[in-house]
Amino acid sequence: xxxxTARQPSAARDWRVSTAPGGLPLIGHALRMGRGPxxxxxxxxAHGDLVELRLGTGRAYLPCHPDLVHEVLLNARVYDTxxxxxxxxxxxxxxxxxxxxxxxxxxxxxxxxxxxxxxxLPTYAEVMQQECAVEARSxxxxxxxxxxxxxxxxxxxxxxxxLFSTEIADRAVAEIQxxxxxxxxxxxxxxxxxxxxxxxxxxxANRRFDEALTRLHGxxxxxxxxxxxxxxxxxxxxxxxxxxxxxxxGARLDDQEIHDQVMTLLLAGIETTASALAWSFHLLGQNPExxxxxxxxxxxxxxRRPPAYADLPRLDxxxxxxxxxxxxxxxxxxxxxxxxxxxxxxGHELRPGSDILISPYVLHHNPALFPDPESFDPDxxxxxxxxxxxxGSYLPFGAGSRKCIGDVFGMTEATLALAAxxxxxxxxxxxxxxxxxxxxxxLSSGPLLMVPEPR
Ligand code: HEM
Numbered sequence: 001x002x003x004x005t006a007r008q009p010s011a012a013r014d015w016r017v018s019t020a021p022g023g024l025p026l027i028g029h030a031l032r033m034g035r036g037p038x039x040x041x042x043x044x045x046a047h048g049d050l051v052e053l054r055l056g057t058g059r060a061y062l063p064c065h066p067d068l069v070h071e072v073l074l075n076a077r078v079y080d081t082x083x084x085x086x087x088x089x090x091x092x093x094x095x096x097x098x099x100x101x102x103x104x105x106x107x108x109x110x111x112x113x114x115x116x117x118x119x120x121l122p123t124y125a126e127v128m129q130q131e132c133a134v135e136a137r138s139x140x141x142x143x144x145x146x147x148x149x150x151x152x153x154x155x156x157x158x159x160x161x162x163l164f165s166t167e168i169a170d171r172a173v174a175e176i177q178x179x180x181x182x183x184x185x186x187x188x189x190x191x192x193x194x195x196x197x198x199x200x201x202x203x204x205a206n207r208r209f210d211e212a213l214t215r216l217h218g219x220x221x222x223x224x225x226x227x228x229x230x231x232x233x234x235x236x237x238x239x240x241x242x243x244x245x246x247x248x249x250g251a252r253l254d255d256q257e258i259h260d261q262v263m264t265l266l267l268a269g270i271e272t273t274a275s276a277l278a279w280s281f282h283l284l285g286q287n288p289e290x291x292x293x294x295x296x297x298x299x300x301x302x303x304r305r306p307p308a309y310a311d312l313p314r315l316d317x318x319x320x321x322x323x324x325x326x327x328x329x330x331x332x333x334x335x336x337x338x339x340x341x342x343x344x345x346x347g348h349e350l351r352p353g354s355d356i357l358i359s360p361y362v363l364h365h366n367p368a369l370f371p372d373p374e375s376f377d378p379d380x381x382x383x384x385x386x387x388x389x390x391x392g393s394y395l396p397f398g399a400g401s402r403k404c405i406g407d408v409f410g411m412t413e414a415t416l417a418l419a420a421x422x423x424x425x426x427x428x429x430x431x432x433x434x435x436x437x438x439x440x441x442x443l444s445s446g447p448l449l450m451v452p453e454p455r
Contacts, residue, residue, distance in 0.1 A: 013346075013347075015048075015049040015050060015065070015068070015346035015347055015348075016047075016048040016049050016050075017048055017049065017050045017051075017052075017346050017347070017348045018047045018048035018050075018051055018052070019051070019052045019053075019054075020040075020044055020047060020051050020052065020053045020054075020062075021047065023053075023054050026056070027056055028053065028054025028055055028056060029053045029054055029055060030054075030055045030056050030194075033053070033055060034192075037334070037439050038333070038361060038437060038439050038443075041062065041334070041357075041359050041361065041362050042361065042362055042365045042366075044062055044064055044362065045064035045065075045362060045366050045368070048064065049063070049064055049065040049068060049346055050062070050063050050064065050065070050068055050345060050346040050348060051064060053357070055194075056194055058355065059354070059355070060336075060354075060355040060356065060357050061345065061348075061350065061354060061355070061356050061357065062356075062357045062359065062362065063345065063346070063356065063358070064362060064363075064366070065346075066363060066369070066390060066391065066392035066393045066395075067392065068345060068346055069358060069363065069392065069395065069399075070392045070399060070400075071345065072337055072345070072356050072358065073337075073358065073398060073399040073400040073402070073403075074399065074400045075400075076102050076105070076400055076401045076402060077102050077340075078339060078340060078341055078343050079337035079338070079339060079340075079343075079356060080101055080102045080337065080338060080339075080340045081098070081099065081100075081101065081105075081336070081337065081338070081402070082101070082336075082337070082338030082340065083336055083338040083353075083355050084191075084194075084196075085191050085336055086099055086336075086338075088187070088190045088191050088196075088199075089187065089191070091213075092183060092187050092213065092263070092267070093260060093263055093264050093267060094256070094259065094260030094263060094264075095257070095260055096108070096257075096260035096261045096263065096264035097109065097112060097261065097264050097268075097402075097405065098264050098267075098268060099260075099264075102340075105401070105402065106401065107246065107249075107251075108253075108257070108261070109401065109405070110246055110247065110248065111241075111244040111245075111246055111252070111253050112241065112244065112261055112405060113405065114240055114244055115237045115240035115241055115244065116405050116406065116408070116409060118408070120235070120237075120240065121309070121408065121409070121412060122309050123235050123236075124158075124162045124237075124409060124412070124413075125308075125309035125412055125416065126309070127158055127161045127162050127165075128158050128162075128412065128413045128416045128417070129306060129307070129308060129309070129416055129420070131154055131157045131158050131161065132154065132306070132307075132416050132417045132419075132420035132421065133306050133420060134157075135150065135153075135154045135417070135420070135421065136306075136420050136421050136424050136425065139425065139452040140452070141452060141453060141454050142451060142452070142453070143451070143452070144430060144449045144450065144451045145449070145450070145452070146447050146448060146449055147278050147281050147282070147427060147448045147449075147450045148274070148275075148278040148444065148445055148446065148447055148448040149447070151273075151274040151275075151277040151278045151281075151417075152177075152181070152270065152271070152274040153177060154274070154277075154417060155269070155270045155271075155273045155274040155277070155413065156173060156176050156177050156180065156270050156274075157173050158413055159176075159265065159266060159269045159270050160172045160173045160176055160266075161173070161236075162236060162237050162409075163236060163237040163238050163262060163265065163266075164223055164227075164236060164238055165234045165235065165236040165239075166226075166234065168223055168226065171219075172219060172223065175215060175216060175219050176216070176266060176270070178212070178215075179212035179213070179215050179216040180212075180216070180266065180267070180270060180271075182208050182209055182212040183209065183212050183213055183216065183267070184267065184271055184440075184441050185209075185440075185441075186205065186206070186208075186209030186212075186213075187267075187441060188440045188441040189205075191441075216263070216266075217259075217263070220259050220262050220263060221259060223238070223262075224238070224242075224255055224258050224259055224262070225255075227239065227242055228242065228255065237265065238258075238262065241253060241258050241261055241262070242258060265406070268404075268406065269406050269409070269410065271331065271441060271442045271444070272331035272332060272410065272442050273331075273410045273413055273414055275329070275331045275442045275443060275444045275445065276322065276325055276326050276329065276330075276331050276396075276410075276414060277322075277414055277417055277418070278444070278445050278448050279325045279328065279329040279445055280321055280322055280325040280414070280418055281421075281427045281448070281450060282429070282435055282445055282448055282450075283321075283324075283325055283328065283376045284321065284422070284427070285427055285428060285429040285450060286376070286429065287376050290321065290376060290377075290378055291422075291426070293317060293378075294317055294318060294321055294378075294418075294422055295422060295423075295426075295455065297315065297316070297317040297318060298315075298318070298419055298422055298423040299423070301314045301315060302419065302423050304423065306420055306423075307415075307416050307419035307420055307423070309412070309416075311419070312412065312415060312416075315415055315419055317378065318415050318418050318419050318422075319381075319411070319415050320378035320379065320381040320382070321378045321418060322411065322414045322415060322418060323378070323381045324376060324377060324378040324380065324381060325376075326396040327364045327370065327394060327396070328364065328365075328374075328376060329437060329443050329445070330360040330361055330364060330395070330396045330443060331396070331442035331443050331444075332360060332396070332397075332398065332404075332442065332443075333359060333360060333361040333439055333442070333443040334357060334358070334359045334361065334439070335358050335398070336355055336356060336357055336358065337355075337356040337358065338353060338354065338355055338356070339351070339352055339353065339354045339356070340352060358395075358398075360395040360396055360398075361439075361443065363393050363394070363395055364393075364394065364395075364396075366393070369389075369390050369393040370389070370393070397410075422455075423455070424454065424455060425452045425453065425454060425455060426452075426453045426454075426455050427450040427451070427452055427453075428450060428451040428452075428453055429450055430449045430450065430451060433448070433449050433450075435448060
C-alpha cells in the first residue's frame, strides 16, 4: 500500500473482488458494454462485490454492493467527478453543479440549494399543476400518441416556467424543445466516443449540435441579462439563483456561473423526469391491477378535480407507482466518479485516476436486494414492506453531497403529473408496440405509442 493511500471503512470486511468475465484481447469488455450495457452490468454482481472491467486500454470498477457504492458517493473528496465524460460535458454545461470539482462544488451547492428550499415548492407546484392540466386536456380519445415525446414536452414546459416565470418562458420553451433533444443526443454520442474525434468531423449532426448549443446559450444569456437589469424577485428559480448569497462568505454567483447552472438544470431536470413518467405509464398499461389500484386512490382523494400540492400527502399510491418505476428504470442508470488520490475500496488498491461506475440500475435489479426484481410491484414500497429493503440499495437520485438537488422537485412534478393524467385518462398500450429500454443519457423507453381512453 502506498503511504498516501487512505484506509477506508470497507477495508475491515471480507469482500469478493473479481474481474468481469468475457473480456477480449485489446478491447476488453468494450463490445459487451456497447452492445447491451444493462444486461452486462446487471450480470456482474454475481461475480463479486467489486468488479473490474476493461474498456479498451482503460480500466473501470463497478461496486455492486450498496455499502461500497455508498463509500464512494459519501467520500466526494477522494471520488470526485472527473474523467473523460466530465471533460466532454464542460463545453455544454460550463462549470456548474454537475461538472465542478469537489472544492468548487461545495461552494456552488451552498448557493444553489436555497432555490430548491421546500418553501419555494408550492410556487413551482402551481406551474406543474397548470401544465399537467394543459397536457391532460390536449389528448383526443382513441387517437394514439407518443407518450415519451409528450412527457418531454410537459417537463420542458414545467422546468422552463419554474426557472423563468415571465412572458419570456413561452419563447424559452419553444427553443428548449427544439434544441435540447439535439444537445442531449450529441452529448451522449460525444461521451461514448473514446477517440474524441467524432466531435471534430464535418458531419451534419455536429453542425446541428453546434447550432442548437449556440441558440440555447444565446437564449440563456439574454434571459440572465434581462433579469439582472430588472432586478426583481419573481419567485422563480432564476430569481433565487440571482439573489443567492453564500452564508459563509457573502459572495454571489456571477452571470457566467448563473448561466452554467441554468444550463445544468435544463439538462439534468427535463429528460430524467420525462423518461421516468413515460415508463410509469408503460408499466401501468402492462399491469392492470396496479393501474386499477391507482385509479381507486385518485377517485377517492381527488373526486375528479385536478390534483394540487396540498393533495400530495394523500397520494401515497401514486408516489409508490413512481417510486417503483424509478426502481425498474432509473433515468440516471449509470454515472461515474474518478479517484483523485490513491485509495482502497473493498480492500483493493485503486490508483489516482481510477474510474468508478455507479449504476442504480445494477442495484435495483439485483435479486439479492429486491426479490423478484423484474416485477412491477408498487406495494413493495408500503411502509411495512419498505422497512425490509436493504439500506442504501435504492438510489435513483444518488447519495452524498452530489445527490440530486431536484429530487423533491422531480418527485412532486411526477406525482402531480401522474395524478392529473391518470385521473382523467387510461393510457392503453398498442399491441404492435414493443418497448426496449434505451440506455442513453437517461434510460428512456424510446417512442411509446399509447391510446388515451377517457375514464
Ligand atoms: C426523476 C427525476 C430525476 C432523477 C432520477 C435524477 C437523478 C439524479 C442523480 C442520480 C443525480 C446524481 C448524479 C451524480 O451523483 O453524479 C442527479 C444530480 C442532479 N440533478 Fe437530478 N434527477 C432528477 C430530476 C432532477 C430535476 C427535476 C432537477 C432540476 C430541476 C435535477 C437537477 C440535478 C442537478 C443540478 C444535479 C447535480 C447535483 C450536484 O452535483 O450537486 N434533477 N440527479
